[in-house]
Amino acid sequence: MxxxxxxxxxxxxxxxxxxxxxxxxxxxxxxxxxxxxxxxxxxxxxxxxxxxxxxxxxxxxxxxxxxxRLDEAFSLSVTVDGGQAEVDRLWEALLAEGGSPSQCGWLKDRFGVSWQIVPVELVRLQADPDPQVVARVMQAMLRMRKLIVADLEAAARG
CATH class of the missing domain: 3.10.180.10 (2,3-Dihydroxybiphenyl 1,2-Dioxygenase, domain 1)
Structure with missing residues (x-):
């Protein structure tokens, strides 16, 4: 195999x-x-x-x-099932000692590896059957660096 x-x-x-x-x-x-x-x-x-x-x-x-060199064409995407506290923990740890934030939950760690830190709530909201909800969530996400669960949920509610 x-x-x-x-x-x-x-x-x-x-x-x-x-x-x-x-x-x-x-x-x-x-x-x-x-x-x-x-x-x-x-x-x-x-x-x-x-x-x-x-x-x-x-x-x-x-x-x-x-x-x-490593670049953003390849990233490790982490679906976080632990709420904002776990998003924050991973975000801060991966940025420590020389990492750099990007957009929409992406960052590069101190070794040059690109990561996506994605709260499970975003995955759920992106699958909403209402296209207006999905569009509002997308617009909110596009304005963020680190993804903020409460702001994504607020965008979904309109």
Whole structure:
């Protein structure tokens, strides 16, 4: 059986990133870390890959050097079922130590990985059968950086 695991290209710091991610989400763990052998493109002994599970998702971090950069074309979308407090916790933790906020619940963490922090309430509101509700929620979301559940719900009510 084949498996698919997202692999994120890093230029260093994969062990630090792996430890940060598994500490942030429940049901997370580092599965394995491999190191470059002698004669490799990067120094022998340096971490080459980190295989981890983050909130149940298998993920691989590759320390491949400066040749490629992470960008917003690929993001990790987190559907948050814990209300505004959990949205706030993840948002602040991922922005800490050099992350940058974007629009509509997107941010980039200090390692350059793009994340979407999406409260489950937004998912529910976007599925409302009333197209006017969905349009109001969309307009409210487009004005936000971090998604605010109370403001999305207020927009839905009109």
């Amino acid at each position: 084949s498996t698919i695991t997202p692999c994120l290209w890093f230029d260093g710091r994969i062990t630090e990133a792996a430890e940060f991610y598994v500490g942030l989400f429940p049901d997370s763990r580092i599965v394995a870390v491999t190191h470059y052998p002698e004669g490799s493109p990067l120094p022998a002994g340096m971490a080459m890959t980190a295989d981890l599970v983050v909130a149940g998702l298998p993920l691989q971090l590759l320390n491949g050097g400066p040749h490629f």
